[in-house]
Amino acid sequence: MSTPLLVWWRRHSCLLGRDSSRPRFLTAPRRVSARQTKSLRHGFNATTLAGLFAVSLAAATPPIVIQNATILTVTKGTLNGSVLIRDGKIAEVGERVTVPSDAKVIDASGQFLMPGIIDCHSHIAADSINEGSVSVSSMVGIEDVLNPDDISIYRAVAGGVTTANILHGSANSIGGKCTVIKLRWGKDAHDMIFEGAMPGIKFALGENPKRAGNPTGQRIGAGNVQGRYPATRMGVEDVIREAFNEAKEYQQSWKDYKQKIARGEQATAPRRDLKLEPLVEVLEGKRLVHAHCYRADEILMLLRVADDYGFKICTLQHVLEGYKVAKEIAAHGAGASTFSDWWAYKLEAFDAIPYNAAIMMRKGIIVSLNSDSDELMRHLNDEAAKTIKYGGLNETEALSLITINPAKQLKIDKRVGSIEVGKDADLTIFDKHPLSNYAKVEKVFIDGQMYFDRSSDLAERPERDTEKKKLLDKEKEEQKKNGPAGRGRPAA
Amino acid sequence: MKTLVIAFLVTLPLAASDDDSFLIRGATIHPVASAEIQNGSVLVRDGKIVGVGRNLAAPKGTRIVEGKGLHVYPGMIDSATEMGLSEISAIRESVDVGEIGKFDPQLRAEIAINPASEHIPVTRANGISTVIALPMSAGGGGGGFGRGGGGSIITGQAALVHLDGWTWEEMEIKKSAGMGMRFPIIPSMGGRFGGGDFPGARTFAESKKDYETELRELKEFFENARRYQKAKAAKERGFQIDLKYEAMLPVLEGTEPLIVMASRERAIRDAVQFADQQKVHVIIADPRELGKMGSELKSRNIPAILGPTLALPLHEDDPYDAAYALPDQFYKAGVKFAFGTFDNEFSRNLPYQAATAVAFGLPVDEAVKAVTLNAAQIWGVADRIGSIEEGKSADLMVTDGDPLEAKTTVKQLYIKGKTVDLDNRQKRLYEKYLNRP
Numbered sequence: 043m044s045t046p047l048l049v050w051w052r053r054h055s056c057l058l059g060r061d062s063s064r065p066r067f068l069t070a071p072r073r074v075s076a077r078q079t080k081s082l083r084h085g086f087n088a089t090t091l092a093g094l095f096a097v098s099l100a101a102a103t104p105p106i107v108i109q110n111a112t113i114l115t116v117t118k119g120t121l122n123g124s125v126l127i128r129d130g131k132i133a134e135v136g137e138r139v140t141v142p143s144d145a146k147v148i149d150a151s152g153q154f155l156m157p158g159i160i161d162c163h164s165h166i167a168a169d170s171i172n173e174g175s176v177s178v179s180s181m182v183g184i185e186d187v188l189n190p191d192d193i194s195i196y197r198a199v200a201g202g203v204t205t206a207n208i209l210h211g212s213a214n215s216i217g218g219k220c221t222v223i224k225l226r227w228g229k230d231a232h233d234m235i236f237e238g239a240m241p242g243i244k245f246a247l248g249e250n251p252k253r254a255g256n257p258t259g260q261r262i263g264a265g266n267v268q269g270r271y272p273a274t275r276m277g278v279e280d281v282i283r284e285a286f287n288e289a290k291e292y293q294q295s296w297k298d299y300k301q302k303i304a305r306g307e308q309a310t311a312p313r314r315d316l317k318l319e320p321l322v323e324v325l326e327g328k329r330l331v332h333a334h335c336y337r338a339d340e341i342l343m344l345l346r347v348a349d350d351y352g353f354k355i356c357t358l359q360h361v362l363e364g365y366k367v368a369k370e371i372a373a374h375g376a377g378a379s380t381f382s383d384w385w386a387y388k389l390e391a392f393d394a395i396p397y398n399a400a401i402m403m404r405k406g407i408i409v410s411l412n413s414d415s416d417e418l419m420r421h422l423n424d425e426a427a428k429t430i431k432y433g434g435l436n437e438t439e440a441l442s443l444i445t446i447n448p449a450k451q452l453k454i455d456k457r458v459g460s461i462e463v464g465k466d467a468d469l470t471i472f473d474k475h476p477l478s479n480y481a482k483v484e485k486v487f488i489d490g491q492m493y494f495d496r497s498s499d500l501a502e503r504p505e506r507d508t509e510k511k512k513l514l515d516k517e518k519e520e521q522k523k524n525g526p527a528g529r530g531r532p533a534a
Numbered sequence: 535m536k537t538l539v540i541a542f543l544v545t546l547p548l549a550a551s552d553d554d555s556f557l558i559r560g561a562t563i564h565p566v567a568s569a570e571i572q573n574g575s576v577l578v579r580d581g582k583i584v585g586v587g588r589n590l591a592a593p594k595g596t597r598i599v600e601g602k603g604l605h606v607y608p609g610m611i612d613s614a615t616e617m618g619l620s621e622i623s624a625i626r627e628s629v630d631v632g633e634i635g636k637f638d639p640q641l642r643a644e645i646a647i648n649p650a651s652e653h654i655p656v657t658r659a660n661g662i663s664t665v666i667a668l669p670m671s672a673g674g675g676g677g678g679f680g681r682g683g684g685g686s687i688i689t690g691q692a693a694l695v696h697l698d699g700w701t702w703e704e705m706e707i708k709k710s711a712g713m714g715m716r717f718p719i720i721p722s723m724g725g726r727f728g729g730g731d732f733p734g735a736r737t738f739a740e741s742k743k744d745y746e747t748e749l750r751e752l753k754e755f756f757e758n759a760r761r762y763q764k765a766k767a768a769k770e771r772g773f774q775i776d777l778k779y780e781a782m783l784p785v786l787e788g789t790e791p792l793i794v795m796a797s798r799e800r801a802i803r804d805a806v807q808f809a810d811q812q813k814v815h816v817i818i819a820d821p822r823e824l825g826k827m828g829s830e831l832k833s834r835n836i837p838a839i840l841g842p843t844l845a846l847p848l849h850e851d852d853p854y855d856a857a858y859a860l861p862d863q864f865y866k867a868g869v870k871f872a873f874g875t876f877d878n879e880f881s882r883n884l885p886y887q888a889a890t891a892v893a894f895g896l897p898v899d900e901a902v903k904a905v906t907l908n909a910a911q912i913w914g915v916a917d918r919i920g921s922i923e924e925g926k927s928a929d930l931m932v933t934d935g936d937p938l939e940a941k942t943t944v945k946q947l948y949i950k951g952k953t954v955d956l957d958n959r960q961k962r963l964y965e966k967y968l969n970r971p
């Protein structure tokens with residue numbers, strides 16, 4: 043039973059640094075707040091000094107050496123050795139590395155070090171997912187509703203994930219804008235955003251966008267949405283084409299305006315259209331399209347629409363029948379981000395096969411495995427292991443599905459996705475080989491900072507239990523004093 | 535000469551048919567009931583295991599299966615599924631998981647199992663030879679298991695079936711292995727903010743009232759069933775057959791367990807109390823926490839069917855690994871348990887659910903037992919399946935490694951000594967499209 047005080051505690055304990063599963067060291071005073079980092083960008087003001095101070099402290103974090111690990115670099119083979127982390131970056135990788143005198147040394151004997159896992163399709167850390175009332179909802183974006191308190195963030199880190207693509211839902215042919223985040227649990231929403239990652243937008247094909255158009259179709263995450271166009275796959279194509287026709291006109295209106303200004307003519311700027319701006323960015327290659335799709339026909343349709351309008355589909359998401367049109371996907375250059383073995387939960391998932399990832403990889407597509415689930419996200423390494431059986435991928439190929447490949451798809455592979463000198467120190471330590479179902483995550487680093495440590499998590503549990511009990515007791519006392527707390531709606 | 539011919543004719547019907555008689559040799563045998571045997575053999579005759587050990591001699595002419603480098607385990611048992619009852623969970627027409635009505639003990643899952651379901655060969659391909667098909671509380675709607683709240687209380691008879699057979703009769707191991715039941719609960723208010731603030735949401739007081747009503751109805755139903763039992767035994771005048779109460783007799787007589795869905799500690803406590811009062815056998819299904827109920831379950835020999843290990847914690851402030859570590863808690867408390875997926879398309883991942891429990895403390899041998907012998911014991915069929923022992927059905931899984939590891943491939947599967955086709959729709963699609971020009 044959830045009492046109001048307990049609910050409040052669950053919601054806000056993160057802010058107090060007392061969440062049941064949040065490592066305490068994350069509340070250390072080194073935290074750089076969003077306000078501080080923003081002030082750095084906006085020139086000097088009263089808070090600038092504090093901001094600089096915080097940054098310099100962060101930079102002064104002592105180097106870390108992880109020793110004696112089996113290092114699965116993914117891109118440069120596997121070796122037994124060490125990694126030196128300095129200023130949040132991987133400074134050295136090898137059988138022997140420099141051990142600075144002030145370094146914090148972590149002995150990982152018998153353990154496995156791999157790049158932090160990247161989930162190319164997630165909905166954690168978002169307060170809402172679907173703006174389902176219209177079939178083109180490109181004016182909304184996940185960045186505006188990022189929720190840094192979502193406990194799923196910590197749980198995902200505890201599963202070795204360090205980066206995730208947070209997507210809008212799939213109720214719309216053209217959905218909302220997406221944001222890539224690093225799972226810096228304890229930081230605020232702004233500081234979770236993967237700085238420099240290209241923005242994205244969600245498209246969706248098939249049953250989900252058309253169901254909102256079917257007044258009898260109840261299964262959609264969009265709530266009680268009135269029936270609306272489109273109600274078929276034919277309509278979905280049309281909605282996308284109509285939207286891009288509008289976007290092209292809008293793009294042209296700005297070009298005309300800018301030309302007039304350049305010629306020194308009088309001109310009035312077009313009215314900004316927040317729905318069409320992101321689509322213009324798609325046309326100009328400045329925003330990545332992540333398209334939810336299942337069936338081969340709809341996949342091919344979208345590739346052809348994109349060809350016609352001159353833009354690229356960055357990733358096909360789910361893409362359960364991708365294996366049927368792998369040749370066409372490879373020719374377009376789209377990436378494919380799929381499930382390991384989901385099938386049969388709806389009609390369009392009935393031809394899904396667990397060999398999908400392997401076939402698509404063999405046919406030259408960059409493939410990743412994603413979760414689309416707060417739960418599955420916690421063991422993407424297990425999902426990758428399945429491709430060894432289903433389709434015969436080797437261990438490195440299997441690991442690439444959850445590391446370097448999603449990094450390439452999100453165009454962040456210069457920063458993350460493998461263990462290489464110069465890349466961000468986003469690293470996960472497993473106690474056994476990560477492709478074993480017996481493996482569990484021991485430690486996780488993002489930008490060289492430890493965001494999960496199983497031993498600390500275990501050690502701090504008794505204290506948290508005591509704290510929770512104290513709060514419950516306090517609430518009981520208050521209830522005795524004031525009578526039972528009212529909650530929910532009053533009885534009708 | 536003549537006598538010899540007669541002897542031959544006489545022995546012919548007794549001779550092992552090639553179909554379900556063979557010797558696997560040179561493999562690592564994992565009998566589960568005893569220690570593993572390196573370079574061992576299993577002798578199967580007429581679908582039964584007749585020998586397990588080293589250097590077994592097979593009668594002349596016995597088909598030999600070379601098992602070098604391979605491992606032999608008993609076929610795995612998934613102790614809770616929708617197998618054959620649901621094809622595509624989002625399509626109402628293909629789902630027969632939950633009926634309308636609060637008390638439905640007369641319903642039989644067995645007769646609704648579609649033996650041609652595509653899920654069966656897909657599940658078999660990962661070494662699962664036997665499942666419980668469990669009618670669930672779904673209020674007659676679409677797919678998915680209702681984890682409490684609304685719908686049926688007594689859901690119907692669960693069937694224990696082999697994943698092989700032309701008809702459900704041929705699949706049958708036990709037509710009614712237990713009676714499905716959802717224990718009434720006060721549902722949590724849910725939602726991130728703990729509020730049930732949506733149209734139709736019930737207040738706590740309303741929910742509590744629902745719960746009390748359901749408890750009363752449940753008690754009355756059992757009282758009525760007992761009256762029926764007495765009236766039948768006494769051959770009372772005017773006694774009429776009632777299919778619902780008739781179906782309850784094995785439960786009241788203690789020959790059939792109640793499979794009670796109870797997630798939370800409080801529901802488990804309620805269910806145990808109810809079993810005490812009603813003097814019936816219960817199996818706790820899909821518990822999500824153990825709390826202080828370990829010794830209560832152990833002292834009463836109440837077993838549990840644990841749901842997916844790969845699950846989110848029940849509460850926001852539970853440890854992140856609450857579900858991963860739950861099987862080990864049950865083990866340490868001395869409670870007997872088996873694993874169930876409570877699913878259909880993911881039944882094939884049963885072994886990986888067990889493996890995660892090992893990562894978080896459960897001894898590996900116990901994890902294997904929980905998908906084989908423990909399940910057979912809980913369902914009262916340990917004399918027939920669940921381990922590699924003489925006299926048991928030759929339900930055998932031959933693998934190229936540890937079956938709890940996802941990368942391991944099941945090479946052969948035998949059900950009642952018969953080689954099962956490991957091909958399925960997904961493999962056919964794979965081959966077809968891999969070879970697309």
